[in-house]
Amino acid sequence: MLDLSSNSLSGIIPSSIRLMPHLKSLSLAGNHLNGSLQNQGFCQLNKLQELDLSYNLFQGILPPCLNNFTSLRLLDLSSNLFSGNLSSPMLPNLTSLEYIDLSSNQFEGSFSFSSFANHSKLQVVILGRDNNNFEVVGRNNNKFEVETEYPVGWVPLFQLKALSLSSCKLTGDLPGFLQYQFRSNSKRIGNMTDLTTLVLGNNSFKGKLPPEISQLQQMEFLDVSQNALSGSLPSLKSMKSLKHLYLQGNMFTGLIPRDFLNSSNLLTLDIRENRLFGSIPNSIFALLKLRILLLGGNLLSGFIPNHLCHLTEISLMDLSNNYFSGPIPRCFGHIRFGEMKKEDNVFGQSMEFSPIDDSLVYAGYLEKYWWYLSPIYNETDEVEFVTKNRRYSYKGGILEFMSGLDLSCNNLTGEIPHELGMLSWIRALNLSHNQLNGSIPKSLSNLSQIESLDLSYNKLGGEIPLELVELNFLAVFSVAYNNISGRVPDTKAQFGTFDESSYEEDRKKWDV
Template sequence: MGQLLPLGPNIRISSLDISHNQLDGQLQENAAHMIPNIMFLNLSNNGFEGILPSSIAEMSSLRVLDLSNNNFSGEVPKQLLRAKDLEILNLSNNKFHGEIFSMDFNLTGLGYLYLDNNQFRGTLSNVISRIYELQVLDVSNNYMSGEIPSWIGSLPSLKSMEHLEHIHLQGNMLTGLIPRDFLNSSSNLLTLDIRDNRLFGSIPNSISALLKLRILLLRGNLFNGFIPNHLCHLTEISLMDLSNNSFSGPIPRCFGHIPFGEMKKEDLFARIRDSGYEGSRPVYAGYLVKYWGYSNFVYEQKDEVEFVIKNRHVSYKGGILDFISGLDLSCNNLTGNIPYELGMLSWILALNLSHNQLKGSIPNSFSNLSQIESLDLSNNQLSGEIPPQLIGLTFLEVFSVAHNNLSGRVLDMKAQFGTFGESSYEDNPFLCGPMLKRKCNTSIESPYLPSQPCKESEGKWICYLLLHGPILASKMVQLY
């Protein structure tokens, strides 16, 4: 532990990075006067606390301010919210509170704004629309309320938000619909994370305008209606999470034509080769801001999202996001059969269709999910046998078909399927096999359910035959 030593007023410093130390205490009110010409100030990942001195805004040359991962509290000084030359402001993971987007907010030169994991309240005011160069907006895990603004209502053109690439609004108390104009004004968006709010209604068809979107996370809201086919226009998508909502109806068949991380070999090698940063432009999953000539500092901040994979909430950050792909439709009211076309997602790593009302059989085409690591089909109304072709899914680490109406023999305990225990198959009364302690023999017949209920006019014997399957029925005819 230690405290920041005061600097002499005559020392000319353009950049100061003392991040990731064990410094603590409070910043003195006149601390900013000691380094008036500084352009880059990084105090992140320390133990600083207390209220932020208003004099920090008097650093007239300041371009980058990173105070993240400390214990600062109180409201953000109004003077700081008027620093027009500030290009990067990172206040994440502190205890700041108050209404951040007020009339005092006039940071029109910002490119990157991180306010996540604080106690900010209020609404997402249209003042954000005046930040014409904004590329990253993260206000996740605060107490923001109200609706998502369209951000283009009174603007002269849609170009005002053309630079916006990453939006993180998850973990707030936002309500209302997703504005159609909000989607139309963000055509260059790569990440849209609005999980765990109180948003409702359907997904607007205008979402198809986000042709560059890579990550779409809508989990934990009150969305309803059918999943629109317009999502299939998002051909760059790699992660899509629609779980824990009230979507109904069938899974769109066209989902099988979304690449979900598919890439050619040459593209894969190109991504690895270019995993660094070129010039001042960011790669997809991370951003690096460089200033050369008048300053020699480097500031790096990478995008981070959370996705449930292998039954775990995992945060993925930076370049790894280029190689993670998944589709989560769990915990909805989806009905109908699992589309055969989903078996075309040969590059997908995680597929979760659990806790719905899906019926029919598991498609044989799932044997083509050659890269899949997590497949969860549990808690549905699936019937029929488990396709034996699934034994060829050699990367599978998590597999569950529990709580369905499946029948027949569980797959042989070979390759990856030798690692799955009883819990992967439980509550399927017509499944059999050694791990279920239920022997398989020819006297156990698969359940057969008619597509329509019996009518009294068909006669009691016809109903009996329909309800108990063709083999059992033939025996009853002989007895009769």
């Protein structure tokens, strides 16, 4: 075994590597190596069982000699600059593969997923990831199109643990081979399917989510976001291991099912930007570990239920762009919204973190973990949230520190509850575009960590509490288009950075 990963190595692979023909495991991941794999003595390593070249700058086409690496169990070429066509007979010959990651390169042409049909040991396939997961210039998602339905009716021999086909230009119904992943393997105890991670976001899938998806009792991470899926939401109450659910950016309609979810482990629920209507079902109130609840951009209505306050672990809540009416629940002041506890670390990696067994997706000479546990491959939790008047994407460890409440663009009435001043850890609060009245509570001056406070487009009156000038982290502040009057706040500290747009249409009522 030769493991040189996560160093600062540069240049090309030396041709002298051919002097290790019996090498079984080679990891060069996480370096700055470049050049082509052609003519570098690489082809003499055909006894390899594990090859990890991820997160480098390798380029050019894959050498044909890879066709002879028939003992390969792990092949990770992700996040490089490899190019060329993948339609060669190379992959069908590598039937010992258990883990393959070709994502974030520059491969072209059409790639048939049926190339893996006879790979009975295959457990992890990663062909696409979201482009915004990668911060190195030049590492774009592949240009190839994945073909999943040719030949018609092909039957896989594999039972996957993890599949990521995000941003792979897929269209039509969900891939037909998935029906074999949704079925239980009768040889497994409890007849549970193996699939724990399914990432199909940023494609053009349409049609309905198959009801069989609810049979995935081991599922922990399900992402079908940013597609054109329609119909009603299926009940996912059998997914009792589910931790992260992303259904946003589709065309789902109807009510949120009463028995929608039943996972005590759920951390993220994102069903924004669909066509869901009705009220928030009681089943959501039982998700007591929930950290992120994103329901914005739907047609939901009625009062915001006080039962949401049972979700005391929430750090991000987005109910914006709906038709909610009535008052803001006073008990929102008792939700944590970012208040950290010493033991908290559910989205990121800490220095003291030790991997847990059920995150291990490959074990050999090398190990591969899903999500945040791998120093090389980070399929971390990621959400979008509007703050500072812009939509930002937050992922991984930053989610431990980001907190916000967005109730904007509804029909909320009544006064701003003074209890919201108890949210001393919150960083973004958006109550704009409602029908709120009364004065701005002085208690908001206790929001010591707040960076964005938007109260614009309401019917608020009275003066701006002078105590707000003590909010030292405030970067965005707006009370525009209200009935504010009285003194202009002192232009000191952060308030010295706000221009007239923060007070537009109110200024004429103020004392100068």
